[in-house]
Amino acid sequence: MMQGTPEELAGLMPPQDLKQVYRRKPVDPAAVKSRWWKRLLVVGSALVLSVYAVYEMWMVFAAGKITWPEYIVMGLFALTFCWIALACTTGIAGFYALRFGKKPQWLTSALTKKTVVLMPTYNEDPSRIFAAIEVMAKGIIDAGEGEAFDWFIIADTTNPEVMLQEEEALLAIRERLGDKARVYYRRRRENLARKAGNVADFCRRWGRHYDHMLVLDADSLIDHTTIIQLARRMEANPDAGLIQTIPRLIRGNTVVARVQQFATRIYGPIVGTGLAWWVDRDGNFWGHNAIIRTCAFMEYAGLPDLPGKAPFGGHILSHDFVEAALLRRAGWVIDIAWDLEGSYEESPPSLIDMAVRDRRWCQGNLQHTKVLPTRGLSWVSRMHMVTGIMSYLSSPLWLLLVLSGFALALQAQFIRPEYFPDSFSLFPAWPVLDSERAVWLFVVTMVVLFAPKIMGLVLGLTDRDLRSKCGGAWGLIKSFFFEVILSALIAPVMMLIHSGAVMSVFLGGDSGWNPQRRDDGSLPWEDVWRRHRSHVAAGVILAIAAAFNSWQLLAWLSPAIIGMVLAVPLSYYTASSKVGEYLKARGWLRIPEENERPAIECELDKVLPFYEERLASAPTLDVLAGDPVLARRRIPLIDRVAPRKPGELKGQEAQVFTKLSDTKDPRQAFSFMNDKEKAWLLSTPELYQRFVNMTAENAVAAEV
Numbered sequence: 001m002m003q004g005t006p007e008e009l010a011g012l013m014p015p016q017d018l019k020q021v022y023r024r025k026p027v028d029p030a031a032v033k034s035r036w037w038k039r040l041l042v043v044g045s046a047l048v049l050s051v052y053a054v055y056e057m058w059m060v061f062a063a064g065k066i067t068w069p070e071y072i073v074m075g076l077f078a079l080t081f082c083w084i085a086l087a088c089t090t091g092i093a094g095f096y097a098l099r100f101g102k103k104p105q106w107l108t109s110a111l112t113k114k115t116v117v118l119m120p121t122y123n124e125d126p127s128r129i130f131a132a133i134e135v136m137a138k139g140i141i142d143a144g145e146g147e148a149f150d151w152f153i154i155a156d157t158t159n160p161e162v163m164l165q166e167e168e169a170l171l172a173i174r175e176r177l178g179d180k181a182r183v184y185y186r187r188r189r190e191n192l193a194r195k196a197g198n199v200a201d202f203c204r205r206w207g208r209h210y211d212h213m214l215v216l217d218a219d220s221l222i223d224h225t226t227i228i229q230l231a232r233r234m235e236a237n238p239d240a241g242l243i244q245t246i247p248r249l250i251r252g253n254t255v256v257a258r259v260q261q262f263a264t265r266i267y268g269p270i271v272g273t274g275l276a277w278w279v280d281r282d283g284n285f286w287g288h289n290a291i292i293r294t295c296a297f298m299e300y301a302g303l304p305d306l307p308g309k310a311p312f313g314g315h316i317l318s319h320d321f322v323e324a325a326l327l328r329r330a331g332w333v334i335d336i337a338w339d340l341e342g343s344y345e346e347s348p349p350s351l352i353d354m355a356v357r358d359r360r361w362c363q364g365n366l367q368h369t370k371v372l373p374t375r376g377l378s379w380v381s382r383m384h385m386v387t388g389i390m391s392y393l394s395s396p397l398w399l400l401l402v403l404s405g406f407a408l409a410l411q412a413q414f415i416r417p418e419y420f421p422d423s424f425s426l427f428p429a430w431p432v433l434d435s436e437r438a439v440w441l442f443v444v445t446m447v448v449l450f451a452p453k454i455m456g457l458v459l460g461l462t463d464r465d466l467r468s469k470c471g472g473a474w475g476l477i478k479s480f481f482f483e484v485i486l487s488a489l490i491a492p493v494m495m496l497i498h499s500g501a502v503m504s505v506f507l508g509g510d511s512g513w514n515p516q517r518r519d520d521g522s523l524p525w526e527d528v529w530r531r532h533r534s535h536v537a538a539g540v541i542l543a544i545a546a547a548f549n550s551w552q553l554l555a556w557l558s559p560a561i562i563g564m565v566l567a568v569p570l571s572y573y574t575a576s577s578k579v580g581e582y583l584k585a586r587g588w589l590r591i592p593e594e595n596e597r598p599a600i601e602c603e604l605d606k607v608l609p610f611y612e613e614r615l616a617s618a619p620t621l622d623v624l625a626g627d628p629v630l631a632r633r634r635i636p637l638i639d640r641v642a643p644r645k646p647g648e649l650k651g652q653e654a655q656v657f658t659k660l661s662d663t664k665d666p667r668q669a670f671s672f673m674n675d676k677e678k679a680w681l682l683s684t685p686e687l688y689q690r691f692v693n694m695t696a697e698n699a700v701a702a703e704v
Helices: 036-062 068-100 126-142 160-180 194-209 224-236 255-266 268-279 294-300 319-329 351-370 379-414 435-462 464-469 472-506 525-549 551-565 567-574 577-585 599-616 621-626 628-633 651-661 666-672 675-683 685-703
Strands: 115-121 149-155 183-187 212-215 240-245 290-293 333-337 343-345
Touching: 036 068, 036 268, 036 435, 068 268, 068 379, 068 435, 115 126, 115 194, 115 224, 126 149, 126 160, 126 224, 126 599, 149 160, 149 194, 160 183, 160 599, 160 621, 160 675, 194 212, 194 294, 194 319, 212 224, 212 294, 224 240, 224 290, 224 333, 240 294, 240 319, 255 268, 255 435, 255 472, 255 567, 255 577, 268 333, 268 435, 290 294, 294 319, 319 333, 319 351, 319 379, 351 379, 351 472, 351 525, 351 567, 379 472, 379 525, 379 551, 435 464, 435 472, 464 472, 472 525, 472 551, 472 567, 525 551, 525 567, 551 567, 621 628, 621 666, 621 685, 628 685, 651 666, 651 675, 651 685, 666 685, 675 685
Parallel strands: 115 149, 115 212, 149 183, 240 333
Antiparallel strands: 212 290, 240 290
16 A cells, blocks of 8 residues: 655754854845835825824824823824734725736746645545645646646644544545546644644654645635646745735635625635735745745744743744745745735634634734844834734724723723812813814724725725625615624624633633534524623623713713624624525625635535545444454555654553453443543554454454
């Protein structure tokens, strides 16, 4: 039987010293430099806009004597406004580039170098993963570039049944593709450093075989023309270290997933293209759907462990931003390929699934506070990290801003103002606010906040093809308002979720690592209530307090209050695939990829049933225990394990060895073990060989 992996070609991937700068000599020094005037236009405009808004806020309070609570409100307003201002000016740049800019030249040269497509997986559905690999590989084979690509599934799976399904899927895909594609599979026994450690392990053992690696996620799907174009661009630019695509969301069934699809499809290109325009050669890495120069990654992007314990110390969770920053520090170009349209992924199906994912991302982004002082980083790379940090810190900041404004209202209602202060004055010191200027500032803030969405709508309405595929002008407009209203209702709930995540990290909580659900996100009512009861309580308390103060304050806070109070039904119904399909059938939130589905997605749907049927009959642990031939078949697929040092024995290994020794019946041996021990057995060559021998002896005894 063919081995799971090719012959190893060991290479070094040393952890980088964050206090020492290592730079290479670029092939074309001019092509590596970013254009300063783009940053001046976008970032400078955001700063000017922010200074103006903060000045207006100052003038609102300066009509009277400014109190310390008002200083707090101004400080929080300044911090939160800066980030929406940058998103606004980035969106303007993106609108201009999409409307009037030229796309990069489409390359047509034949590939001469080797690329490996990496599919990391952690307890994901193997049928979806291997079906996606097959359709991507077939597209490249049909395009005549099959020899330029290898396919490598690098698994960190810990569920023993999923392990066996992955191995069955490997056999199936090799049977179907034959010698037209080289598909490999490696599963680590221990998930050291999570996904970053998974990719690093591949690089150290097989990375030197390949010039480039295209890193995917378990839900990734990329059109073959896009994959080939990425490889051609890497070959054409010897200074390119990483090229990141802007993935589009597809295959959403629930309301939450479809809202995210619509937003990323209509507004996402505005901000994504604008970001690519102004960061220029200092782009970013989002962890998947990107091609990387392997030698550059191995030499300059090895991640060190951060000092201290989790959640701020230890392995870097959000590795992608840091890897891009280290590559850029070494003098490699990081490009964002805003013009490539064939890159896809899927989204979480519910608010609860988003919360689980965002808790991990929150910890990873907050860890970057320890990476920011790294010597030699581009200021734009630091900006990427600060933006990631603020994407989570902004929630508690917004919450504090709301509470501070609420405190000002309570102060005006219940605390007697000092009309005649201690210092001599001929006139009383009336508490005064400039109400007209406050209304104007609110209008400015709303325009800045919604500008990227409005520009996305305008671009959609002026693009005949996009407009028609979204259901026409009316279909696009009604979906726009639906998304805005639903997002406004969800926003306060997500603000509380993110605030809780930030608090959890600061209190020392570690996120763990759980597989993500992909399709239906529905949960029983009691589970949804348990997850959101604190959000409902916060909304009720805020409503009562506001009503006790004044009906005007209640009306002002009503958008946030309504979202919090309705958190349970919002979460429940937006996670339902039935409700999502109902809206889809009536043209709500339609995107072009639903009106005219991508060819690769259609191919995936054709291939997927085969893998689902094949894996439904994959050998189970019970089958292996009774069939020595099947049990022996998987031996070549077990990853090698470093020899045990004399006198050293890991707890799992000792437990599995003991439980195997306690019986001659392999089924009984499995009954003694929990899932972690079964996974350890399936992943340890020596222990598994003992199990195979046991099954063979048991089979001989049964025949006698």
